[in-house]
Structures are given as structure tokens and as C-alpha cells.
Amino acid sequence: MKKLILGTAVVALSAGFAFAGSHSVVRMGTEGAYPPYNYIDDKGEVAGFERELGDELCARAELTCEWVTNDWDSIIPNLVSGNYDTIIAGMSITDERKEKIDFTTNYTQPDPSAFLALSDSVDVATGVIATQASTIQASYIAQSGATLIEFATPEETIAAVRNGEADAVLADRAYLEPIAAEGGDLVILEQNVLIGGGVGMGIRKSDTELRDKFTAAIESMKADGTLNALIVKHGIGETF
Amino acid sequence: MFEHCAAPDTLNSFHWMLCYLTTGKHMGLYISFGTVLLLLAITAPSALLFGFGGAVAARSRFFPLSILGRGYISIVRGVPDIAFFLFFVIALDQGLEWLRHKWKCPEWTDAIWQGNDFVVCQAAKLPLGTSPQWMHEVYGFALAVLTFAIVFGAFAANVLYGAMTAVPKAQIETASAYGMSNRQTFWRIIVPQMWVYALPGLGNLWMVLIKATPLLFLLGIEDIVYWARELGGTKTSRFTDYPHGDWRMWYFLMLLVFYLGFTKLSELVLDRVMTRLTFGQATAGGEAQRRANA
Structure with missing residues (x-):
């Protein structure tokens, strides 16, 4: 009996190590109050430009993603304390924010x-x-x-x-x-x-692997024109 | 929800309203009423438990325990609620994750604090990153209940402490004349009689607790105030089938009715409880009851 318990404990622990360091589920944090970037639709779900973009990016990066909403005021503190893994909430890339978190490459032009x-x-x-x-x-x-x-x-x-x-x-x-x-x-x-350096996804500074995955996915969407199609569809502004 | 809701702009105003009020988003609002009531139902008894523990500790003749009880009451009563809700919950969450991290990933060499980031191994995350969204919500809810219980427990402890001291000295002297030990006196004389003195204070606390529930949104729980703000905001036709202007006033009016109704109901219940507790007590109220019945 003791061996059995020990055995399950070892299995449980090694399963723990298997996903340590890499993300099995990526939690996407957004505000849900800034259409057309992100908003809550009639069904009560996150919708908008960033919802479609985020789902496509996760598919390209082969990640399982889950959407959560958070107040804008505490959106950066909750990212760094690990309540979710990315901020995808129409957040412009600025030097001030870069002191606290990292950004992927921008997925919109600097929006006037x-x-x-x-x-x-x-x-x-x-x-x-x-x-x-x-x-x-x-x-x-x-x-x-x-x-x-x-x-x-x-x-x-x-x-x-x-x-x-x-x-x-x-x-x-x-x-x-x-x-x-x-x-x-x-x-x-x-x-x-004209302010800001375009909108990007905010990611913890320690999470370079995830940042690079999303940057690669954004670059691939820029390259094949799907990002431009999304920008036009949602009326976000200038295309790339 | 209804078939004809597929094309809302063709409906008359009654059916439009019916469809509008049954969208998935409005279900979120209705569920959040349940969340708030559930929070109150769990928090009130747990806060009372914390309060009782705190009051007993503060009364203790064992000095360290008494200091602990008094410290708890004074510190928590002194710290602003909003600071407590912002700081304590994050600290508690990180503290738990830190402990799990030390236990589950002992071979981890990276720093846990990397600049602003709090990084623990994935296996130490609470709840695990792989768990479904409802687990995250239940965890957040549990943290909220604990925080509310600690905050309101401190106030309840102060009320109960006062109530225990208010039990007439003659009652306690009689108890010891009958040969009861301190413990017996406490459980048989003080505790049954203190409630009548505690109830006005506890009733106040209950009212404050009802009004404090919107603090839930600080903890990431979507409560009724969040939904009222979200649903009431101006909606343009590009983003919804039910465009409308700024309706926040109506939603907040509904909240007003809800809160007033709920506090009125609480008052009625508290009055009845007070009548029950006063019965046979050596207080002015108890005396008045005795005369009325005599």
C-alpha cells in the first residue's frame, strides 16, 4: 500500500515537472470594454478584433488559450503576479510600460x-x-x-x-x-x-519563450496578409 | 433564448425588451445576484466564527494569546478596507504559491522575484494553469470569502468582546457561588446571555457587509455592480443586436431597489431575532416584555 502511494506521488510529481516551465494553457487577459478591440458580446463572451486575432495567434503557435477579463486599472499588476499570461487589450507599446512588462511586436500601426x-x-x-x-x-x-x-x-x-x-x-x-x-x-x-508605438501583447519579462512564440505568430500573420484582413474587417485603422 | 429573437430590430418594444433581458450577457447579471447572496451566506457565519475566536483570544488570561487577539482586532480594524482587499489578497495568493513552490519544485534555481515578476514553477500555481476557468473562479471566490471573513471578523470580535463584558456581574457571581468553573461560567452563563448585547452591533455589521459586496470586483469577481456598469453602458449597433443609449441610470436604480429591499428585509429579521433574544433577560427590554405579559 505504501509503495502504491509513493508510486502515485512520484507519477504526480513527474507529471508536474513535465509541464513546469512551459505553458499548457495560456490565459489571455483583456478588458472587455473597448470596442472594436475587445468587448463583451450579447452572449456574454469576449469578442472583437483582439478575440479573433488572439484565437488565430494561439492556433498558429499551437497553444490552448483561455480568455479572462480584468479591470484596466489592475491589468498589469495581475499579469506580473501571474493571474494570467498575456495582456491583449488594445495596449499601446510605450517606454513607461516596457519598464514593467515586455511586449510582442506590434499588431496594429500606431493608431491615431x-x-x-x-x-x-x-x-x-x-x-x-x-x-x-x-x-x-x-x-x-x-x-x-x-x-x-x-x-x-x-x-x-x-x-x-x-x-x-x-x-x-x-x-x-x-x-x-x-x-x-x-x-x-x-x-x-x-x-x-499620433502617440504610442502601435498595440502589442503584454507579456511578463520572465516569459521570453511565450513572447517569442506570439511574435513569430504575429509576423506570420503580417506576412500572409491575414492580419491586414482582420484590421480592415474591424475598422482598426492603418494596415501594414 | 426565444426563436423570434434572431432579428431583434423587427420586434415591437415589449418583445424587444423580452429578448434583450434574456441575452447571455443578462444571464451573467442574474447569476451575479446569486454570487453576491452566496458570498453573504458563507461570509456572515465565517466572520462570526473569526469574531468569536478573536474575542475569546482577546479575553484570554494567557498573555501571548490575548496579545494575538487584541492585535488582530486593532490592526484589521485600523487598515482601510480597500487597502486590505488590494494588498492582502495578492499577498495571500503569492504566499500560498510560494509555499507550494518550495515543496513541489525544490530543485528550482531561478529567483522567484525577477524584477516585478512573481515566478513560481507551473506545478505550484494556484489553481494550476491547466485547470478550467471555473476553478479559477472558485479559487478567487474562496479568497474573497476569507478576506471578507477576516475583515468583518475583526469588527465582530470587538462587538462580541464588548457583549461578553456587558453580561451583568451578578450573573457571573451567582455562577461561581453555584460552584461553576470559569469554563462552565463562560459557556453556560456568558455565551447564552451575551447575544442580546451583541445583536445591535452585529446587525450593523451585517448591513455594512451587504453594502461592501461591490468590493468583489477588486478581486476579479464579476459582481452585480460590474454587470450593471457593463450592461448599462452605451451600445452601438456595430457591436450588439440591441443598441441603446446610456442606460446605466436604470441599472443602478435596479441595484438601489435590490439593496434597499434586502436591507429592509434584514431589518425585519433582526427585529424578530432581537425580540426572541430579549426574552427573559435581565435588560430593560426583557423587563418590558415581562410586564407586557404579566
Whole structure:
């Protein structure tokens, strides 16, 4: 009996070692509140550009992937403490973020950011601008002459403009366009702001193997044009 | 859910609403009500247990135990809830993984802390990276229950400590005159009589606990407030079959009704419990009951 228990323990342990170091299931962390990049569809599942992209990348890298949603504010801390393995949430590659985590190669071009306001006469240089907290847009406004107010979710930034708390929202153009198309009273200002180095997947610095796998998969999608097709389909912006 | 929901834009408003309210996403909202109620149902007794333990420890004549009890009460009561929920849960999770790592992967040579990263071997992960999503959710839920129980247990400990001291001295003196030991006095005299003094404080705690459940989202659990915010937000027709404007007000109004209804119900129940506990007690309430019946 003792031998049997010992035997199972050894098997269990060696099974443990077999997958130590490599990922059997890759957990993909996203926000689920930033269409068209990622959002929760009517069925309650993660959908959007990054869902399709992520599933395709996992198929190419031969990984089993699982989707989880997390608040934007704590999306980096939860990655580094290991609650999921990647961030795929429309996160632009910046030097500041690179100090904490690594990025794969970018899978979108630097997306122009735009202002959304109630009228096009708003002075964005000195007005009150709403952005989502801890985004490239937030740090851009903080360094400009305008007054910055930050919100936890993108939805709240739009609401702030509607109720007059802010003069305009600064966000990715791809996010604002569907809202302006249907919002009636809201307009996108002509002026574009170019910030960030494109969107990439965030991965723990210690996880170089996974980063290289995803980078290779992204490169292969860039090479055969499937990435461009996805970008056009979801209206993300410039193609490669 | 219903056949005719396939093309919502052709429906009249009643059927549209029916289809809208039965989407998979709304099921998430309904399930989250269950999550919140389940959390309350498990947390309240566990917090009471922590509280009882803390109060007994604080009263102990064995000095180290008494210091432990008092330390627990003072420290947890003093730390802001939100800091506790952000820091303690991550620390607890990492502590457990660290222990499992030392046990399961003794030959691991890499550092566990690599810059910002907390890296343990895959076999030490809690839950294992291979486990299905529901295991992750149950684990997160269990961490949440434990954290709530520790936080609210400290407050409950303080309430119970006070209640134990409030039991009339004459009762305890009578007990020792009958020859009861300290242990007997505690279990037979103090514990049965303290509840009447503890209930107002515990009732307050229960109300606060009901209102504190939205902290769940900090722990990655999708609670009713998360879903109300997500469902109520503006939806454009490109991303959903049910486009609508900013409906957060209606969703939060529903939450308001839920919370008010639930606290009202709790008040009714607490009042009845109070009447039961007061019966035959040497308190003003007990005396009033006796006179009314006499």
C-alpha cells in the first residue's frame, strides 16, 4: 500500500515537472470594454478584433488559450503576479510600460487618437479633456496645457462629455468612430494626435519563450496578409 | 433564448425588451445576484466564527494569546478596507504559491522575484494553469470569502468582546457561588446571555457587509455592480443586436431597489431575532416584555 502511494506521488510529481516551465494553457487577459478591440458580446463572451486575432495567434503557435477579463486599472499588476499570461487589450507599446512588462511586436500601426466633442468649436489645447486612466492619451494630456480628468472605463469618458463635465474625450480613433456615427450629437474633431508605438501583447519579462512564440505568430500573420484582413474587417485603422 | 429573437430590430418594444433581458450577457447579471447572496451566506457565519475566536483570544488570561487577539482586532480594524482587499489578497495568493513552490519544485534555481515578476514553477500555481476557468473562479471566490471573513471578523470580535463584558456581574457571581468553573461560567452563563448585547452591533455589521459586496470586483469577481456598469453602458449597433443609449441610470436604480429591499428585509429579521433574544433577560427590554405579559 505504501509503495502504491509513493508510486502515485512520484507519477504526480513527474507529471508536474513535465509541464513546469512551459505553458499548457495560456490565459489571455483583456478588458472587455473597448470596442472594436475587445468587448463583451450579447452572449456574454469576449469578442472583437483582439478575440479573433488572439484565437488565430494561439492556433498558429499551437497553444490552448483561455480568455479572462480584468479591470484596466489592475491589468498589469495581475499579469506580473501571474493571474494570467498575456495582456491583449488594445495596449499601446510605450517606454513607461516596457519598464514593467515586455511586449510582442506590434499588431496594429500606431493608431491615431482623436478628440470627440459636442461641437467642433472646442479648444482642445486649453479645455477640459477626459481620458481613461493609465492610457497613453492620459499621459499625453497631462503633458499638454489642457486640464485632464481621468475615468476608470472608456464608457465614463463619453458620458462625461455628454453631461458637460468635460469638453472633449481623447481616445483611439477606432474606438470613437462607431460612437460618433451613432451618437447624433457627438462629433470627431479633424485634428489627429499620433502617440504610442502601435498595440502589442503584454507579456511578463520572465516569459521570453511565450513572447517569442506570439511574435513569430504575429509576423506570420503580417506576412500572409491575414492580419491586414482582420484590421480592415474591424475598422482598426492603418494596415501594414 | 426565444426563436423570434434572431432579428431583434423587427420586434415591437415589449418583445424587444423580452429578448434583450434574456441575452447571455443578462444571464451573467442574474447569476451575479446569486454570487453576491452566496458570498453573504458563507461570509456572515465565517466572520462570526473569526469574531468569536478573536474575542475569546482577546479575553484570554494567557498573555501571548490575548496579545494575538487584541492585535488582530486593532490592526484589521485600523487598515482601510480597500487597502486590505488590494494588498492582502495578492499577498495571500503569492504566499500560498510560494509555499507550494518550495515543496513541489525544490530543485528550482531561478529567483522567484525577477524584477516585478512573481515566478513560481507551473506545478505550484494556484489553481494550476491547466485547470478550467471555473476553478479559477472558485479559487478567487474562496479568497474573497476569507478576506471578507477576516475583515468583518475583526469588527465582530470587538462587538462580541464588548457583549461578553456587558453580561451583568451578578450573573457571573451567582455562577461561581453555584460552584461553576470559569469554563462552565463562560459557556453556560456568558455565551447564552451575551447575544442580546451583541445583536445591535452585529446587525450593523451585517448591513455594512451587504453594502461592501461591490468590493468583489477588486478581486476579479464579476459582481452585480460590474454587470450593471457593463450592461448599462452605451451600445452601438456595430457591436450588439440591441443598441441603446446610456442606460446605466436604470441599472443602478435596479441595484438601489435590490439593496434597499434586502436591507429592509434584514431589518425585519433582526427585529424578530432581537425580540426572541430579549426574552427573559435581565435588560430593560426583557423587563418590558415581562410586564407586557404579566
